[in-house]
Amino acid sequence: YRSLTAEKCHQHIALLPGTDAALALGMMHVLIGENLLDHDYIGRHTLGFDALQERVKLWPPERVAQTCGIPVDQVLQLARAFGEVAKRGDPVAIRTNYGLQRVHGGGMAIRNIACLPALVGAWRHAAGGVQLSSSDSFPKDNHALQRPDLIEAGAIPRTINMSTIGDDLRRDAAPEFGPRIDALIVYNSNPVAIAPESAKVAQGFAREDLFTVVLEHFQTDTADYADILLPATTQLEHVDAHSAYGHLYMLANNPAIVALGEAKPNTEIFRLLAARMGYDDPCFKESDDAIAAQAFKRDDVRAVHFDWDALKQKGWQKLNMPDAPFADGGFPTPSGKCEFYSARMLADGLDPLPTYIAPYESRASNPLLAAKYPLAMISPPARNFLNSTFINVQSLRSTEGEPHLDLHPDDAAVRGIASGDAVRIFNDRGSFIAKARVTDRARIGLVVGLSIWWKKLTADGRNANEVTSQRLTDMGGGPTFYDLLVQVEKA
Template structure:
């Protein structure tokens, strides 16, 4: 028996991007564990990735190319050869590419975060065709935009410093479920005497383990940040020297914050005046005492109409109190902007002959149903889906499913399993998992460049995304030399070696070691040097004004709430959010039997008062509905959901739910204030016992 250990990296849409050691015996992966030497992974994997071998070797894996033989959505297929599959795809795409290339649309997101298997050879292919561009907004774009206006880019506090903070605000996230290795640092800080405060409409697993939980109304985070600013300024809990040296627009901000009294803030957020004042005081006084205060800001904040502004407002707080002076102070939303990735070299936008239209992935339901028009352009006639499952994850699911059900839409899906979206494919292609291909990764929760080595041979006839798009390029007659580059050749140019942060990058040595930390100062903004136009933290943003936005922190109410839409709330009085299940990651892992068994089935958490009003008991089947659609699941009566809020932990494959539906039946395709992102948590519903 031969046994080897292969260095790999977790590919999933999670900040942690864990370093993995894969034990392979006689060509079979027998053990997957976290690398104990990697400082953030520290030998620990989440329950999901610890079962990655179970997923890879699942009897349900797609191992051969398939052709649809039933109706769209039925999921009936027959096996074909790769030659048949490629010839069929090329025959359908060639006339479109010649006559109206924008009728071709790629649809992808973060099924893998790898720079190669994510967006490299695939975008070279679509750029060469002149296909429509995809605006990849569905997760992080609102927050990234608001943060960039304020800080200048996705750079923040190093996760390895959080254990040294004396106060940590966990704002809009549940790291026990979705950021485990940050939670390990927060727990260490707690053991050292730090105070942990969770700000979240829902009492999540994380909120239960913090010293304090502030259960504000969904979409009011920006108001809470403004109320904190009011108290910080009024009570002089400021670092005036830091403000004078390293910020822009304080006097204007001061006038705006004066409008947000604790009383107004409390009423807007649905919390007490004491909570507003107490939060600001503990934040400002801890910083005033010279102690590090840190904010872990997550994506739950931004999935509402004013989500970009909410992130912007929270991102202003560290500069007001001088938290950036400390390595363990400041805020982290995402670290992805720290990495000098060489995306132009990987994606080759220079292959575009002209600028195509852009389709927003968050409005795919509407866009698939549009006819050709001068405003929209050609009707979408072909969709190639990879690294995504839009029928399950995109908002307003009934329209998404109707679009994919069009008989005149040619759909190709690259997948590991027969997902909800795969059921609508005309051609279904088997893709490799992370254990079966090469990739290179950045992270958005730590500062390590990561390598993934293939541990086992591809199963069945599965192929890496990169190879599939090379083969498609050849079938389409695309002869640029970039389509002959190997995965190793592309990985070698993944990071800009002339950038001081990654000047030491060498692909061959990274493959051997598995990971390498960027060259970054411990406290990146201790002396300013923000990557904004002014070089300062911009409380006032001239760029926002030029973009038609309020240049100062503001409060933008939800589209759908009791306060902003009283007529709608009369019909649908409950706010609904749909954060991730602990054992799922977006729609990945839902089909892993052991993980799905741990979750049981879809539940809706509902407050006891709201349940009693509707005659709902714990365990009853309930129908959740609004004008967009409905779905059915079991009620879990619990005060984890504040009054007026229901929580549908997500996101289930629709085919694995009792009624073939999930929470996106009721979500909206309306977009955020900035970044053109979705508003999943800006949703009003009614709940009734299911008949």
């Protein structure tokens, strides 16, 4: 899909969804085969190169091109450009993002991509390497913030994955699941709109015997199901400490205004609830400033100068980190090296070497399903929204217009669809209605449902998550929003 970012690139390579891992394997095949390598860096700061070399022999450019749905020349050109720039001594960097992870093999895709900079020594440069997010660079003091020591001895906290909340809210008690979910508090989220298989999510929240409390700024889709709806403060009204996704500065969020009406921070609501429930540990009486003062570990070299009062006064403080953190190795792995072969992954039941994990739903991996639903679909954020945030702002919604589906002219022609037509997008999980935009920005065989609309603000009361799946990624239990097949027809 040629997004607004892709339109500004020198080159855009439109892979089939879920095939990024294969492209990385093909690049490694070319880099090793053509000796576009930093042998010194590999020898001193990596582990398992010989095994990697044998693995990538299985992924010649021709196989990669067929898997990814792109020309062989694009595989070769990309790998050579990456390797040759590094060979000249110039920095090369890869910026990944969250979309490529939202498929069955999303974890392995990131793992494969992360091997590329080590092969060419890109980590030697401050401007080289790979980045997804800087969030783990912040030494958060999770023990102080979460207080696991207050859990009764031997008790294991129950965790429900929000990506499977549609099934979990509808489950009966079972030994492998635990008791039925009878109550929940929702804050900082809108699961009825954003969780996969949305029809099941709505069914779960609609249970008469489910006690639901929602802390919110607005009457979201989820708030419509609340037994009790409590007004929460916005970022403008409360104290908070911030880490980041893309930079290295600890930030103090000082309130700009006094909280309006009866709105309270989530922390204050939980303090009041704890008091009524009889919890008397001092942590339940700590102010927001006292909590924020414990946000980062002072004994960690990255936050060695952290002082909350000083941070509140200045507003920001840079983490104490080098510009090229892995120039001399020091990776956060058991060996301290970039592990092409990972014994830890093997112990977790995963392939210890880079590999390719096919999507759950694609023409190649599931041809029977593809015969019924031949189009892949992704649902990136619409330009005028931030995922499901700001959709309730009338001016932004007016600019966006209505839910759109971008599809390639060839896919539109065989279905008799023209721009402006109302179309129904469907599979066995559900359906939703959108207005067609016929454009070559979508590659053949792929449709793009710009998202995430609140269901109540659409003509049919549905959104793109009607057709997404609750199946999880290979690592980390993440959602697979971009791993699905659909059919499209005129509504």
